[in-house]
Amino acid sequence: MPQTNPPDHARVIASPPLIMLGLFLAALAAEYFWPVSFVRPVLLYWAGMGMMGIAGAVIIGSAGYFHKKGTNVETWKPTETLVTTGLYAYSRNPIYSAFLIFFTGLGIASGNGWNFILLPVLYLLLRHGVIAREEIYLTDKFGDTYRQYQAKVRRWL
DSSP states (O other), X not given: OOOOOOOSSOOOSSOHHHHHHHHHHXXXXXXXXXXXXXXXXXXXXXXXXXXXXXHHHHHHHHHHHHHHHTOOOSTTSOOOSOOOSGGGGTOSOHHHHHHHXXXXXXXXXXXXXXXXXXXXXXXXXXIIIIIHHHHHHHHHHHTHHHHHHHHHSOSOO
């Protein structure tokens, strides 16, 4: 019987941007049926927009490190090399940290309280459905090099 190789990717539960989009849509639907919105002063609106802007810049900048190293940022594609420079010298997951900040900023800017109710769900899905699987994949693929990186750089910001 021929032996098959496992897929060369992290086998995450879903694409992380789709996870965040799905929870955003869930927050919109929940707000429609069970409103928990809050009135926010203009200053909070701009604070939320600022958080979203900073998070967006972190996401785009972090993805740029992947492209510079010639590896894939998409979780369904193989990782060709470890990215350990730039923001990755301080956090193993700056993009996922930025997703949490973006989702929080979106809740502040929109006044949708469901974003805050669903924020722990986003965290748990990213932590256990994405990051844990990526860590197993990267350990299997890069061995001690990845273990040394894990020991040196924290998971979150």
